[in-house]
Amino acid sequence: VNPERENDWLDAALDARPAATPPSDFTQRVMQRVTSPQPTAVLSGLLPEQGLSVGLAFAVFGLCLILDMEGLMSALDRAIRTPEAAAAVAVGSYVVWLLTKKEPEAECFSTLHSGSKP
Amino acid sequence: MDQGSDEDLVARCLDGDEMAFAELVDRYKNLVFGILSQVVADSSRVEDLAQDVFIKIHRGLPGFRGHARLSTWIYRIVQNVCRDTRDQPPAASLDERDEGGGLRHDPGVHDAAFRHLELRDQLEKAIGMLPLEQRFLISAHYFGGRQYQELADILGIPMGTVKTQLHRAKARLRLLLEPGKRK
Secondary structure: OOOOOOOOHHHHHHHOOOOOOOOOOHHHHHHHHHHOOOHHHHHHOOOHHHHHHHHHHHHHHHHHHHHOOOOHHHHHHHHHHOHHHHHHHHHHHHHHHHHHOOOOOOOOOOHHHOOOOO | OOOOOHHHHHHHHHOOOHHHHHHHHHHHHHHHHHHHHHHOOOHHHHHHHHHHHHHHHHHHHHHOOOOOOHHHHHHHHHHHHHHHHOOOOOOOOHHHEOOOOOEOOOOOOOOHHHHHHHHHHHHHHHHHOOOHHHHHHHHHHHHOOOOHHHHHHHHOOOHHHHHHHHHHHHHHHHHHHHHHOOO
C-alpha cells in the first residue's frame, strides 16, 4: 500500500490509466536524428575559434561597409541606405550567436511556485 | 538489453559510444512515451516530442554532472518539452457537463465493462481540463511511480507544493467525475 495514495476509486482509475507505447523502430529513428547532422550542428561543429573568426569577419565587414571611412555620425544613415551592410552585420551577429549559444540546462516549472502553499 | 547502471551508461555515452546511447533510449523510451502520451492532448505529436526529448538528452549529456539521478534529469527534460508545447487542450464543451459541473454520464449504461470504459473516457476528458503542470504531476506520480520527494526534486519545488498540486488536481477530478465514480 502506497502511503501517498488514498487508495480509492480515483487512485485506482489513475493507476489503470492507459499510456501509449513507442513504435518498434523508435530507437532507430532517434539514432538517425542523433547521427545525422542538423543545420545548426554543422555550424556548431566548427572549432570555436573558427566560428568566432567567421562571425567576427562578417561583423567587421558589415561595420566597414557602414562606416566607409566617413565616421560614426553617418553610420546609421548609411545603414539605412545600404541594407546589404546591415544584413552583413545581422548575419555576422547571428553566426556569433549560433556558435556561442549553449544547450540550456533543464529548467523546472516556475509556475508551480506561484499560487501554491507548501 | 544491457543491465549496467545508469552511471556506466552515461559514461559510455560521453565516451562517444553510440550503442550506449541506443541502450539509454531503449531503457527510457517507454517511460518518456508513456508520460508524454498522458500529458499531451494531441496524440499525433507524441512521437515527435519523444524524439525531441532524446535529442535534448543527447545534447545535454555532456553537461549532466550526475548530481541528480539520470531518471530525474530525464523527467525534467520531459517536463520542459511538455511546457514548451504550450499544449492546452480545449475544456470539455458545456454540453458534456451536467448541471453540477461534472462530466455527464449516460444513465442507460449498466454493463460493468462498458461503465469501466466510460469512466476511463471521462477521466481522460477531466484530466484534459487540468493545467499542464498538474497533468504532468499526475502522470509522473501514477504512471511513472514517482514519490512526492522525487517529484519535488524533478520540479525543483518544495515537497509540500507537490502535495498541494496533486491534491488540487485530484479534487478537481473528483468534482468532475463525482456523478460517475465507482467504489
